[in-house]
Amino acid sequence: MSERAQTASAQRSSGGLLATAARYGIWVVLAALLLTLPRIFSSSFTFTMLSLMGISIIFALSYNMLLGQTGMLSFGHAVYYGLGGFLVVHAMNTVTKYSLPIPLPLMPLVGGVAGLFFGVVFGSVSTRRGGTAFAMISLGLGELVASSALILRSFFGGEEGITTNRTKLLRIFDWNFGSQIQIYYLIAFWCLVCVIAMYALTRTPFGRMCNAVRENFERAEFVGYNSQLVRFFAFCLSGFFAGIAGGLAAINFEIVNSGYVGAEQSGSVLLAAYIGGIGFFGGPIIGAILVTWLQVMLSDITEVWQLYFGLLFVGMVMFAPFGISGLLMMHAPLWRARVLWRLVPAYLLALAAGLVMLTGASLVIEMAYHLSTKAADGPMMSFMRVAFSVHSLLPWLMAAVLLIGGYFFFRSSWPYVEGAWHDALMKARERGSAV
């Protein structure tokens, strides 16, 4: 924790005017990027994917308000996401039914308010304690709501859920929001607004109080903060943003069902936030993008995607416990000292060795999978579009060479990486950069 805080404060103190410009400039750049993305990619599936990522980013950031900022581990965050979604669908259906003059783009707010409301209700019982007690209550509440969703049919629509039609609402600018691209712009807009709002929150005294409660709630109390109240407010606000994300998801899919509030959804947001790195504001954004992509695409590439998914998490937790953003931020001081390029050759070497090892490993996995579950389809299979027979010795031998060879070369490339790090760090110190 302290390591992380140090890096963050170092980052803040360096540069005055430039940092200010960068701080506001980055949002402009982000907005411009969101606007131009559809021009770069034209296939309609890209819009679907980008929309999913946008939703996931809001959700993961709202989750990190709990885990990263305030130190509260929740196993039931999907409750607020899902209830936001349900309320939005009900609101849309009501608006359509009575032809009320409310346009679609305002609908996510309904989800936010719903998330806030349930955050207040459930937060009042669950945030009295932090730590494991909070985690277990959130697990219990999550299961309760998920099971109730199947029982209370008139509100949740059973396991079939409730459908809606987003094109039937009041139109503005002649947009009917039927096509995915229009939904993409809607989600991008809300995503930007929410990201800015959540970032601003971390800069307020309240945001600092949350950090204090996370680091040591007893000391925070001695200084005069009511840690229970801080947890409660953080929880409610987090519910608000989760509700917006859920509302956007409901608009995107035009259907909500009990899966929205379920454990799977809660689990995937935890994974996204953690993989991205909970120590930095941008971490969950990276995690949300990566995990969404994996969830949608990995099952196309391989049928044993769950195995790779599991291995990825085990690997991440073991070797990069501060997430991807943690890895990236490790390089920030070197980048500022302009010595980062010194790492490139060593990294390339390690990358090549790592890729060889991974190729070998996945070849072994795929061949074993083919042998075990697809025996009926004959011994022929293809890996990376090369066809071969699993019954012949050569591919196995090849896999073994790649795996074992790759492992040893990865191991032996490591001293180079460490050496390069050391050199770069020394150079950076020479140049007087704060490292």
Next chain:
Amino acid sequence: MLELVLVSTLNGVLYGMLLFLMASGLTLIFSMMGVLNFAHASFYMLGAFFGFQISQLVGFWPGLILAPILAGFIGALIERYGLRNVHRHGHVAELLFTFGLAFVIEEIVQMIWGKLPRDYRIPPSLDFSAFTIFSTNYPAYKMFMLLFAIGIFVALLLVLTRTRVGLIIQASLTHPHMVGMLGHNVPRIFMLVFGLGCALAAVAGVIAGPALVTQSNMAALLGPILFVVVVIGGLGSLSGAFIASLLIGLLQTFAVAVNLSISDIFGVFGIHTNPLPFLSDIWRVTVAQIAPIMPYLLLVLILVFRPTGLMGTRDT
């Protein structure tokens, strides 16, 4: 009525003991290491499949011994080479490690044994009905499960409170540094505890496999109910877990037996109209329908009003 009460009590106790068998290992790991082992149910599954495989080769009884040893060994290895490195990054990291592990184990089990259920049989020596109450048979195998669970409970309790090893384990739970200073190898104790916990889960798997369905989704099915048992019982308390298992078993069984809904209760007082149309579902839902979510309700209530759990001495 008496018949239903008696039979439900018996069923509740049986189910509760099955829960205890699975939860005993978890409570050991959870209380010792503070690790929410999401992969615990996976070791239960591994136990069932190892047991199945061994029963195919040499029979059920050797499986009951060998499968847990094998699973415990794997568990210890995972602790030594995986979890231990993660430990210093905190509980969230440990939890995610076991989360990923659960995926990996499930997928590996699917690769080895396939996705279809396997025909894991009750040993012939126990395949008869032990006694009959009100024309309902109770198979000998279920009685065996019951006795076995109680046996495990007593044995664990004795080991933890009466032996030197047990005392060291208990001490390193509350004062790990002090135990370390006294010259005990705390990491190794953790490894042994993790292995033992996994072995206990595997024992539950070997025994429950033939009674339930031995399939690659059996771990996911069991899910968070084990956490509920452990937390309700109180961290670090084996007796608590025992009582919580019984409580949940009985609660669920009796809830199923009751066909009452809110409208029935109001009906007794002569009120028959449903006051709010929007709440019509709550009105009609019977106690039997919500039986499976009762443990979670209990969990939330207990944590709100008694955060140490039933028998725990420590805040969760």
Next chain:
Amino acid sequence: MKFGWHAKLAGALALVAIPFVVPVSGADDTIKIAYVDPLSGGGASIGEVGLKTFQFLADDLNAKGGALGRKFEIVAYDNKLNAQETLVQVQKAIDSGIRIITQGNGSAFAAAISDFVTKYNERNLGKEVIYFNYAAVDPVLTNDKCSFWHFRWDANSDQKMQALTNYMKDRKNIKKIYLINQDYSFGQAVRSAAVAMLKDKRPDVEIVGDEMHPLLKITDFAPYIAKIKASGADSVITGNWGQDFALLVKAAADAGLQTDWYTYYAGGTGGPTAIKQTGLNHRVFAVGEGIPNLGYGPADEFEKAIRAKYNFSLFYPRAVNEMRMLQAAIEKAKSTEPTKIGAALEGMKFNVYDGGEGMMRADDHQFIQPLYISSFGERSAKEPFDEESTGWGWKLAGKIEAANTVLPTTCKMSRPAS
């Protein structure tokens, strides 16, 4: 920095790996069908059997020349038993140019797809997509929520109950019936149809219990069995599938419950294994559009072929009908345009897999076909096929002609303007 010998070797190894990364393009003139069902997690065992069945069927049709000289290709998409994921995968399939979608497991997902496809087609004229449902049996899909773009080859839950009750009508030993079903739309549909039809056909039969239990959450059915036992029922009707069925009959056998079982999915994956374990010989009945041991020549040939390749029996005769009728519809329409395929399928009569004539009713796109009631147990010489290597097999108990499975529909179909 100097690169040592191992660095050079690493480079060499990387070169070796290059052939794996270079793409090889293939011919792309197939009729693609997106198979969207669970292929991982809890539902994987069911989804996998379906996928292999469809691939087998595609190979079978391709060996006979495909349709319009083009081959069929099944593209698998894993919906992870999740409604959101289902729609994402369908979208993915559509975006990769696939315009025929098939799915079966879970009425909730079927409803989601049907709704999605209908909206999609409204918003994307000229790029229509068609959805073939091979197993989701919620009646609502061909009634209130019917769509021109949805076609169902499985008999819906009401039709199956119609068939079951027609058979039970003449079984005079049935006096007291207990209903136990999963607490979701399908289970609800089964129970309400059972109550209504039994009242109509067997007013003398008493329904002594009507239980709804949570879906796929129960590990111990003993309390439910205790209730059934206390009620004195002689027969149980259940729509349970998967582990909810297997655990139910296991618990029944443990408690020594002696009743007959009238089921929808006793033949599902794991069902036969569980029944064999319980020893309920010819006391479990199932309703379906076909069983292996009917003695109908072409079906026996097919059954033998699929068993020779995979270690399962044909669980989806309806999938055979679906694929063969798709082929016929494409030939008839002389086009693979979904709008034209849909029009060709409406009202199409077809000689079904197990013999006899079936018809795709134009009013609601529900396939009408003969249904069979069969019981599971020891085999005689007339039943060559067993199930899941248990030694036991299905035996015909009664046949319900197609005409007797017709039920009215509330569907008001809106067809595309053409």
